[in-house]
Amino acid sequence: MPFGLVSAWNKRRRSKSQDHTDPWIYKHVEFWQLEDQTPQPTKRRQGSAVFTLKEMEEATCSFSDENLIGKGGFGRVYKGTFQSGEVVAIKKMELPPFKEAEGEREFRVEVDILSRLDHPNLVSLIGYCADGKHRFLVYEYMYNGNLQDHLNGIRETKMDWPQRLRVALGAAKGLAYLHSSSNVGIPIVHRDFKSTNVLLNANFEAKISDFGLAKLMPEGKETYVTARVLGTFGYFDPEYTSTGKLTLQSDVYAFGVVLLELLTGRQAIDLNQGPYDQNLVLQVRHILNDRKKLRKVIDPELPRSSYTMESIAMFANLASRCVRTDSSERPSIAECVKELQIIIYTNPKGLRLAMHTLRMV
Numbered sequence: 104m105p106f107g108l109v110s111a112w113n114k115r116r117r118s119k120s121q122d123h124t125d126p127w128i129y130k131h132v133e134f135w136q137l138e139d140q141t142p143q144p145t146k147r148r149q150g151s152a153v154f155t156l157k158e159m160e161e162a163t164c165s166f167s168d169e170n171l172i173g174k175g176g177f178g179r180v181y182k183g184t185f186q187s188g189e190v191v192a193i194k195k196m197e198l199p200p201f202k203e204a205e206g207e208r209e210f211r212v213e214v215d216i217l218s219r220l221d222h223p224n225l226v227s228l229i230g231y232c233a234d235g236k237h238r239f240l241v242y243e244y245m246y247n248g249n250l251q252d253h254l255n256g257i258r259e260t261k262m263d264w265p266q267r268l269r270v271a272l273g274a275a276k277g278l279a280y281l282h283s284s285s286n287v288g289i290p291i292v293h294r295d296f297k298s299t300n301v302l303l304n305a306n307f308e309a310k311i312s313d314f315g316l317a318k319l320m321p322e323g324k325e326t327y328v329t330a331r332v333l334g335t336f337g338y339f340d341p342e343y344t345s346t347g348k349l350t351l352q353s354d355v356y357a358f359g360v361v362l363l364e365l366l367t368g369r370q371a372i373d374l375n376q377g378p379y380d381q382n383l384v385l386q387v388r389h390i391l392n393d394r395k396k397l398r399k400v401i402d403p404e405l406p407r408s409s410y411t412m413e414s415i416a417m418f419a420n421l422a423s424r425c426v427r428t429d430s431s432e433r434p435s436i437a438e439c440v441k442e443l444q445i446i447i448y449t450n451p452k453g454l455r456l457a458m459h460t461l462r463m464v
């Protein structure tokens with residue numbers, strides 16, 4: 104896709120978002136208004152969404168190590184600060200030559216899709232740089248990094264149960280937006296949903312990142328058959344792995360794995376465990392609907408005062424259905440949103456605690 108066209112989309116998106124004070128998600132389902140969490144309109148940058156290499160270098164002090172915030176399959180991510188003072192995350196695409204074509208495609212897909220999507224639970228793409236061979240994506244900066252680091256204790260903050268429920272709900276809403284027809288008119292499957300792609304802003308609100316692997320679902324068809332299995336080990340939908348059939352329900356499986364990470368504080372794949380205990384789903388699937396055994400897998404870092412067993416049991420039950428092998432037996436992500444809202448209401452202890460914490464901040 105020509106970048107001029109992408110730029111035009113960005114401009115249109117920005118002008119649209121200015122009078123877009125009431126994001127339109129989920130209006131058709133009255134039930135979802137149970138919770139008063141009116142999403143705030145995303146702040147939009149006023150200037151151009153296309154950056155030069157010089158701007159990228161200046162923003163990151165020439166990609167200094169102090170500004171390095173992470174590294175993924177497609178390159179390094181830097182914290183950047185523009186002259187205006189705006190703080191951003193800059194993803195620098197570093198691809199081996201044999202992968203360059205793929206990276207280029209990936210890059211354009213991401214720019215294309217992200218620039219058309221706008222939702223409080225998706226990480227905003229502020230702009231991009233395509234200068235010579237250099238490719239960068241510029242995202243809104245998420246102050247609290249990725250969810251996995253919080254669950255694994257790399258970050259100091261331990262998330263309590265109400266925070267985890269809110270993260271689960273936010274991520275579900277982001278996915279539901281992708282799975283609904285959204286701004287692009289057809290459903291989008293994320294394809295690489297996982298806890299490092301759930302980012303947290305300064306208020307611990309969840310936003311989904313990395314749509315580079317997403318594919319637009321062909322119109323009128325429920326599945327997209329691909330010869331190439333993409334995604335991340337531990338989150339693969341078993342049906343997708345065996346048949347190559349990608350469905351929206353593949354994201355629901357990955358979402359279920361993230362729910363299990365939130366519940367247990369364990370990693371989707373833990374290579375430090377023995378060969379039979381490495382996969383979180385296989386490890387806990389059989390006990391998710393057994394309250395007694397369930398207690399043993401609850402994250403020991405979770406403050407006991409922050410949860411009710413009722414909400415834990417409902418959450419575990421939802422997770423167990425999301426990770427069913429047969430994709431037709433999994434709930435839709437829209438159903439997950441509804442259930443999570445109910446679960447939040449079955450955790451009044453947590454609600455009180457959250458209100459108290461908010462007042463203290």
Ligand SMILES: Nc1ncnc2c1ncn2[C@@H]1O[C@H](COP(=O)(O)OP(=O)(O)OP(=O)(O)O)[C@@H](O)[C@H]1O
Pocket residue numbers: 172173174175176177178179180192194226242243244245246248249295299300302312313335
């Ligand atoms: N917008 C952002 N704001 C703050 N931190 C970010 C942002 N985007 C990415 N990061 C950080 O950089 C890390 C690396 O991100 P990246 O997307 O490149 O890799 P990943 O998600 O960990 O793995 P993969 O390449 O398989 O998707 C993330 O885990 C996150 O901690």
Ligand SMILES: [Mg+2]
Pocket residue numbers: 175299300312313
């Ligand atoms: Mg990522």
